[in-house]
Amino acid sequence: MEIKPLRLKGTFEIISRRNGDSRGYFMRTYDRRIFADLGLQPVWEQESQSFNIRRDTIRGLHFQKPPLVETKFVSVLQGAIWDVFVDLRKDSETYGQWDSIELTAENDRAVYIPKGFAHGFRTLAENTLIAYKIDVLYQVELAGGIRWNDPSLNVNWQTQTPIISPRDEQLEFLENFISPF
Numbered sequence: 001m002e003i004k005p006l007r008l009k010g011t012f013e014i015i016s017r018r019n020g021d022s023r024g025y026f027m028r029t030y031d032r033r034i035f036a037d038l039g040l041q042p043v044w045e046q047e048s049q050s051f052n053i054r055r056d057t058i059r060g061l062h063f064q065k066p067p068l069v070e071t072k073f074v075s076v077l078q079g080a081i082w083d084v085f086v087d088l089r090k091d092s093e094t095y096g097q098w099d100s101i102e103l104t105a106e107n108d109r110a111v112y113i114p115k116g117f118a119h120g121f122r123t124l125a126e127n128t129l130i131a132y133k134i135d136v137l138y139q140v141e142l143a144g145g146i147r148w149n150d151p152s153l154n155v156n157w158q159t160q161t162p163i164i165s166p167r168d169e170q171l172e173f174l175e176n177f178i179s180p181f
Contacts, residue, residue: 001028003038003112007099008087010114012040014073018108027108029075030133040112041071044133052079052123052130056159059168060120061086062145066180068136072119075110076103079128081121084155086146089116090179098153103130116181118146122157145171 002015018025036042050059061084064070074083086098101111102124113119121130148157148164152174 001031001034003034003040006101006111008085008094008097008117009092011085011099011117012112013101014075014110014112016108016110029110030073041073041114041135044073044135045137046132046134048132048134048138049077050130050132052128053126054163055123055126055128056161057123057128057163058120058148058157058159059165060084060145061118061148061150061171062120062143063088063116063118064136064139065142065144068139068142069115069181071115071135072113073110073133074103074113074119074121075131076105077129077131078105079126080104080124081128081130082124082158083111083121084119085111085113086118086153086174087116088118088146088177088179089181092116095179096152096174098155100155116179120148122159122162146177147171147173150174 004013016027018027032042084100087094
């Protein structure tokens with residue numbers, strides 16, 4: 001397992017290694033000790049999945065407000081996504097900037113997103129299954145987000161036919177957002 005920092009401070013690409021033979025493969029996707037040694041969240045309170053039937057489904061950009069701010073560990077079990085995360089930490093030198101990573105069931109990558117980030121993705125394949133490890137329990141009343149197509153972020157989602165939920169279409173724009181992070 002290899003852990004590499006990404007462009008936005010506190011985000012990391014996790015690269016697993018397959019050990020395979022004619023039967024298939026075995027792969028370690030998480031190691032509490034390695035995470036703890038690097039100062040990353042080593043304990044997860046919740047694991048969730050997101051199944052997306054259609055390609056070009058966009059979910060996000062979501063976060064959870066204090067006091068239950070989330071750290072996420074995201075991987076793809078089936079299909080593929082273009083994963084996007086936005087720095088909302090008001091004292092960060094990269095506040096309002098975003099980064100991305102392609103996660104697929106075949107590339108053995110995951111992403112670690114710390115507290116204070118909004119997170120979203122676009123499915124690159126039909127029938128995509130995403131797994132999340134999250135360090136706090138979800139509370140619907142603390143759910144928040146930034147509009148997926150916020151012009152100040154200028155994220156190029158690379159689709160002309162996005163599938164968006166009514167909730168995500170109503171999220172606020174970054175210019176009106178007062179960060180609690």
